[in-house]
Amino acid sequence: MLFPLSLNKVIFVDADQVVRSDMKELWHMDLKGAPYAYTPMCDSNKEMEGFRFWKQGFWKDHLAGKPYHISALYVVDLARFRRTAAGDQLRIMYENLSKDPNSLANLDQDLPNYAQHQVPIFSLPQTWLWCESWCGNHTKAAAKTIDLCNNPMTKEPKLKGAARIVKEWPSLDAEVRAVQVDPMKPMLKAPGSKRLKLKCDESLWNFAFKFNLRRHTEVRAFTDEVEERLYGRALHSSTSQLNLSRF
Numbered sequence: 001m002l003f004p005l006s007l008n009k010v011i012f013v014d015a016d017q018v019v020r021s022d023m024k025e026l027w028h029m030d031l032k033g034a035p036y037a038y039t040p041m042c043d044s045n046k047e048m049e050g051f052r053f054w055k056q057g058f059w060k061d062h063l064a065g066k067p068y069h070i071s072a073l074y075v076v077d078l079a080r081f082r083r084t085a086a087g088d089q090l091r092i093m094y095e096n097l098s099k100d101p102n103s104l105a106n107l108d109q110d111l112p113n114y115a116q117h118q119v120p121i122f123s124l125p126q127t128w129l130w131c132e133s134w135c136g137n138h139t140k141a142a143a144k145t146i147d148l149c150n151n152p153m154t155k156e157p158k159l160k161g162a163a164r165i166v167k168e169w170p171s172l173d174a175e176v177r178a179v180q181v182d183p184m185k186p187m188l189k190a191p192g193s194k195r196l197k198l199k200c201d202e203s204l205w206n207f208a209f210k211f212n213l214r215r216h217t218e219v220r221a222f223t224d225e226v227e228e229r230l231y232g233r234a235l236h237s238s239t240s241q242l243n244l245s246r247f
């Protein structure tokens with residue numbers, strides 16, 4: 001088991017993604033009975049049509065009209081995921097597919113898309129995931145998150161793309177760099193506004209960075225391992241929700 005039973009929901013955000021909206025909306029979204037939700041790949045950048053592998057061959061047949069989703073952002077209703085044994089179904093499909101080295105080229109994305117007929121995906125509104133490669137520029141202003149997907153046509157390095165695509169990127173990048181030069185000074189605000197000064201070792205920093213923790217980001221999902229690293233066993237499992245006020 002990856003998450004403690006007391007945790008009922010998880011939102012995953014890619015490390016190369018900028019959030020421009022309140023994630024609370026996603027947290028409270030009705031997934032209409034599905035155990036998880038992903039955003040369909042954009043159709044609006046017509047230049048990329050030839051690269052849309054999910055509209056051809058195997059994927060076109062297999063999806064049978066269902067959308068192919070991008071895995072850069074997703075929300076999991078863990079309670080429903082457990083209740084419907086979605087994990088077991090995914091594991092069985094993985095066992096079968098992984099025998100063929102040519103399958104599951106993008107594992108974290110291909111598996112849930114492949115499994116849709118057994119484990120349904122709630123398709124998030126398109127505005128939840130914008131990326132330049134697949135989405136038209138005219139839809140960018142409404143984007144709730146921007147991901148720096150690979151562009152199979154230009155293969156532009158991500159950091160170069162970030163500065164060009166996301167106007168707030170330079171200031172976000174500067175903020176992260178300022179913390180990186182002194183990783184012993186993060187401030188975490190625990191529930192009840194009690195401020196704690198914690199040592200932040202490199203592996204914790206990497207974990208935090210991966211989960212896009214920034215000022216005022218509410219952290220709802222902390223694994224046992226990370227809780228222990230933060231608080232030690234004494235406080236273990238008493239705080240699964242933290243407010244990160246400074247990172």
Ligand SMILES: [Mn+2]
Pocket residue numbers: 014015016017072147148149
């Ligand atoms: Mn990404």
